[in-house]
Amino acid sequence: METVLHIDALSRFGHALSDATRTRILLQLRQKPGYPAELAERIGVSRQILSNHLACLRGCGLVVAVPEGRRARYELADPRIAAALSDLLGLVLAVDPACCPDAATDGCC
Numbered sequence: 001m002e003t004v005l006h007i008d009a010l011s012r013f014g015h016a017l018s019d020a021t022r023t024r025i026l027l028q029l030r031q032k033p034g035y036p037a038e039l040a041e042r043i044g045v046s047r048q049i050l051s052n053h054l055a056c057l058r059g060c061g062l063v064v065a066v067p068e069g070r071r072a073r074y075e076l077a078d079p080r081i082a083a084a085l086s087d088l089l090g091l092v093l094a095v096d097p098a099c100c101p102d103a104a105t106d107g108c109c
Contacts, residue, residue: 012060013084021045022053029063030082033075 016022024043028034034042040050054074057063062081065072076082 009061013062013081016057016060016062017088019053019056021049022057025050025053025057026062026076026081026085029074029076030085033066033073035071035073039074 016026021043025039028039028042036047036050036054039054040047043050045053054063054065058065062077063074064077065074
Protein backbone atom coordinates (compact mmCIF):
# COMPACT_ATOMS: atom_id res chain seq x y z
CA MET A 1 0.00 0.00 0.00
CA GLU A 2 2.81 2.42 0.83
CA THR A 3 4.33 2.09 -2.65
CA VAL A 4 0.99 3.00 -4.26
CA LEU A 5 0.87 6.18 -2.16
CA HIS A 6 4.41 7.09 -3.19
CA ILE A 7 3.66 6.46 -6.85
CA ASP A 8 0.51 8.59 -6.64
CA ALA A 9 2.40 11.44 -4.97
CA LEU A 10 5.16 11.34 -7.57
CA SER A 11 2.62 11.22 -10.40
CA ARG A 12 0.85 14.28 -9.03
CA PHE A 13 4.15 16.11 -8.66
CA GLY A 14 5.12 15.15 -12.20
CA HIS A 15 1.76 16.30 -13.56
CA ALA A 16 2.18 19.66 -11.82
CA LEU A 17 5.68 20.12 -13.24
CA SER A 18 4.61 19.08 -16.75
CA ASP A 19 3.17 22.55 -17.35
CA ALA A 20 5.46 25.61 -17.44
CA THR A 21 2.90 27.90 -15.77
CA ARG A 22 2.36 25.50 -12.86
CA THR A 23 6.12 25.11 -12.52
CA ARG A 24 6.55 28.90 -12.36
CA ILE A 25 3.82 29.11 -9.71
CA LEU A 26 5.52 26.45 -7.59
CA LEU A 27 8.89 28.18 -7.93
CA GLN A 28 7.35 31.49 -6.86
CA LEU A 29 5.67 29.86 -3.85
CA ARG A 30 8.98 28.16 -3.04
CA GLN A 31 10.37 31.64 -2.38
CA LYS A 32 7.39 32.94 -0.37
CA PRO A 33 3.61 32.62 -0.07
CA GLY A 34 1.59 34.84 -2.40
CA TYR A 35 -1.78 36.20 -3.35
CA PRO A 36 -3.32 35.33 -6.72
CA ALA A 37 -3.18 38.86 -8.16
CA GLU A 38 0.50 39.32 -7.35
CA LEU A 39 1.39 35.80 -8.50
CA ALA A 40 -0.35 36.42 -11.83
CA GLU A 41 1.58 39.64 -12.28
CA ARG A 42 4.93 38.10 -11.30
CA ILE A 43 4.66 35.20 -13.74
CA GLY A 44 2.90 37.16 -16.49
CA VAL A 45 -0.44 35.38 -16.86
CA SER A 46 -4.04 36.46 -16.47
CA ARG A 47 -5.78 35.96 -13.15
CA GLN A 48 -8.15 33.43 -14.75
CA ILE A 49 -5.28 31.31 -16.06
CA LEU A 50 -3.56 31.53 -12.68
CA SER A 51 -6.77 30.54 -10.91
CA ASN A 52 -7.14 27.44 -13.10
CA HIS A 53 -3.56 26.37 -12.40
CA LEU A 54 -3.89 27.03 -8.65
CA ALA A 55 -6.98 24.81 -8.63
CA CYS A 56 -4.95 22.05 -10.31
CA LEU A 57 -2.10 22.47 -7.81
CA ARG A 58 -4.57 22.36 -4.91
CA GLY A 59 -6.14 19.24 -6.38
CA CYS A 60 -2.71 17.62 -6.60
CA GLY A 61 -2.13 18.46 -2.93
CA LEU A 62 0.89 20.67 -3.61
CA VAL A 63 -0.49 24.05 -2.53
CA VAL A 64 -3.01 25.23 0.04
CA ALA A 65 -5.12 28.37 0.25
CA VAL A 66 -4.92 30.11 3.61
CA PRO A 67 -7.96 32.39 4.13
CA GLU A 68 -7.14 35.93 5.22
CA GLY A 69 -10.38 37.83 5.55
CA ARG A 70 -11.79 38.22 2.05
CA ARG A 71 -8.54 37.11 0.40
CA ALA A 72 -6.63 33.86 0.25
CA ARG A 73 -2.88 33.50 0.46
CA TYR A 74 -1.35 30.52 -1.32
CA GLU A 75 1.60 28.56 -0.06
CA LEU A 76 3.22 25.19 -0.57
CA ALA A 77 1.33 22.46 1.26
CA ASP A 78 4.51 21.02 2.80
CA PRO A 79 7.99 22.54 3.26
CA ARG A 80 9.49 19.39 1.74
CA ILE A 81 8.03 20.45 -1.61
CA ALA A 82 10.36 23.47 -1.57
CA ALA A 83 13.30 21.18 -0.79
CA ALA A 84 12.32 18.82 -3.62
CA LEU A 85 12.09 21.74 -6.06
CA SER A 86 15.52 22.95 -4.94
CA ASP A 87 16.95 19.50 -5.49
CA LEU A 88 15.39 19.31 -8.96
CA LEU A 89 16.79 22.73 -9.88
CA GLY A 90 20.26 21.43 -9.08
CA LEU A 91 20.00 18.61 -11.61
CA VAL A 92 22.12 18.59 -14.71
CA LEU A 93 20.49 16.56 -17.45
CA ALA A 94 22.40 14.70 -20.14
CA VAL A 95 20.00 15.15 -23.05
CA ASP A 96 20.51 12.97 -26.11
CA PRO A 97 18.75 14.62 -29.07
CA ALA A 98 19.19 11.43 -31.11
CA CYS A 99 16.70 9.64 -28.84
CA CYS A 100 13.92 12.06 -29.76
CA PRO A 101 14.61 13.72 -33.10
CA ASP A 102 11.13 15.30 -33.16
CA ALA A 103 11.51 17.03 -29.78
CA ALA A 104 11.56 20.51 -31.27
CA THR A 105 8.26 20.01 -33.10
CA ASP A 106 6.42 17.47 -30.94
CA GLY A 107 7.07 19.10 -27.57
CA CYS A 108 8.54 16.06 -25.89
CA CYS A 109 11.84 16.11 -23.99
